[in-house]
């Protein structure tokens with residue numbers, strides 16, 4: 001069964017610039033489903049970051065709506081969006097942004113602490129996530145002692161800490177060599193195929209090739225047809 005996790009309806013985003021209005025996103029509609037990795041591609045300036053920010057509730061659209069089940073995220077005040085992001089969404093960024101003074105284990109445990117998870121549960125879940133991403137031997141390493149690929153896998157593990165419904169990644173393989181990039185891609189696919197909704201902004205053709213769904217943006221508009229490499233048969 002295709003389960004819609006995140007639903008975007010006619011999203012538009014207009015920035016007011018000294019030089020005039022910039023239409024960064026225009027009438028974007030799509031259902032993001034569980035169990036799939038969706039890649040968002042398009043040339044620089046086509047609206048990818050704007051779309052990711054609006055989908056993730058980091059920013060609000062000028063018009064249109066974003067729904068997580070029956071919650072209209074795009075209507076919530078920032079404080080409630082922040083709470084929702086902490087519990088329902090996970091984030092992986094190009095530049096890893098792990099906390100430099102915390103080790104791998106502590107980085108993964110951090111969002112659980114913010115969400116009020118008990119110390120015992122933080123411990124077992126962070127340990128389980130380290131093992132899942134092949135990082136058990138790296139638990140007490142600070143980020144600067146880890147390779148780029150290891151850091152990005154810590155970031156993915158951290159993004160999963162609070163069992164999010166959606167994992168957002170912005171150019172997760174952008175700073176990695178091809179071997180580390182492939183391991184990070186395997187991890188993201190594993191997360192998606194484990195039942196999560198994964199949404200990745202990328203320039204990386206290797207990533208797009210293995211994504212289940214590929215959305216192309218041009219001038220803020222979704223290009224048709226949408227490529228679905230792994231259509232699930234509705235049951």
Ligand SMILES: Nc1ncnc2c1ncn2[C@@H]1O[C@H](COP(=O)(O)OP(=O)(O)O)[C@@H](O)[C@H]1O
Nearest residue numbers: 015017022024043044045046047048049050051
């Ligand atoms: N805060 C902003 N103010 C004005 N224009 C912006 C702002 N953010 C992005 N833009 C413009 O919106 C368009 C889409 O940008 P962006 O979403 O960053 O594209 P991409 O991530 O695909 O490179 C571009 O023309 C960009 O210059």
Ligand SMILES: [Mg+2]
Nearest residue numbers: 045048049050
């Ligand atoms: Mg961008």
